[in-house]
Amino acid sequence: MNDSRDVIVIGGGISGTSAAYELARRGTPVMLLERGDLHSMASGWSLAGVRQSGRHPAELPLAQAAVRRWEHLAEELESDVEYRQDGNLRLAVTIGDLPTIRRVVDEGNASGIVMEYIDGSDAVRELAPAITPTVAGASFCPTDGHANNCLTVQALARAAQRHGAEIRTGIEVTSLRVDGDRITGVETADGAISAGTVVLAAGIYTPRLLAPLNLDLPLDIVLCPVVQTDVMEPMLKPVLGVSDGSFAGRQEASGRFRLTGESHPWREARHTRANTTPSMGQVQAMIAGALDVLPVLADMRINRIWGGLIDRTPDVIPVIEKIPHYDGLVVAAGFSGHGFCLGPVTGEILADLAITGTTHHPIDAFTLARFAAGVARKELQLHG
């Protein structure tokens, strides 16, 4: 391969396909390179909640802008992405959890999202009758929701292609090509491809492409067990989570439940199917947490179990930036378990940065340099 493009996007998850779509529809010649298949990593493993509630304040404007895009995304992409704006219920499993839930509601309302505090199990079960009658209360954000992660990535990729983008799967980028302080393209196993700008959205593999440039993106990779059930009749509309983040789940448009549990440290060099399959103990704990909340699932058959790797930064917010030290390098990674919702806006920002170097979206909090300066570590508490 000896090729040339204005922009190369590395990564066929939601961030990369969304960037390719935004670039292509603005008339920029773009090629996306994906080492496996589209959505073969986090974007395929995801719970795929589309959530503003419980967001870090720096991410909230992006999540709100993303929800405005989600509301029309299917129409825009001419594909059903199974987006459902049926809300997010964050449960207080015990009375002791109620103060945490109250805080999530107060913070949400103070920052401009409409959220309700729901006291007592009867009121919670009016919104979701399948939930255990022992639940103490919940927060409810009616404008949150969920979508089909794989259909969304495929729809973005197809829309990008309709606008002229080239999408190549099964091609691994082995390094970035650099000339002084300019990025000039990428090396792949099949040869070099030159480009004026490279958009790097390679999920957990982003740090290894940055390291030869002396750019350090510190990621703690964690594995989150996921169980998907057989098809059940419709019984749950909102996405569910619990106040300590140890369980989140939803019923897909297909009728299957997709359930996630607590995350565990993962320190392998490369992912394989074997080393991302959760252990019996991790699955047992995940299922116990799910049944505490949704006892109705006890007789349900399991369709599939997998582990999803999460690219967690020390402060659990991403890097989205045109890297100042190098001309022609734009990075989006470290979404810390909540980058699916942001996808449509991440693509907009990446295209803005690749084409003009700036964006109207507020991204000052998402620089790479903040890690070298030292950031306060935070625990990831809410997902879904």
Ligand SMILES: Cc1cc2nc3c(=O)[nH]c(=O)nc-3n(C[C@H](O)[C@H](O)[C@H](O)COP(=O)(O)OP(=O)(O)OC[C@H]3O[C@@H](n4cnc5c(N)ncnc54)[C@H](O)[C@@H]3O)c2cc1C
């Ligand atoms: C279990 C789980 C539950 C989640 N739940 C939610 C949720 O409810 N809501 C939410 O908003 N987010 C959620 N997330 C997070 C969300 O899924 C991710 O933040 C998002 O999908 C990240 O997308 P991405 O495109 O940045 O990365 P990825 O989807 O990981 O895509 C990166 C792509 O780059 C490719 N790649 C890597 N290296 C190379 C290379 N050298 N050359 C070529 N290609 C390469 C990979 O194969 C991969 O396809 C969850 C994640 C998991 C794992």
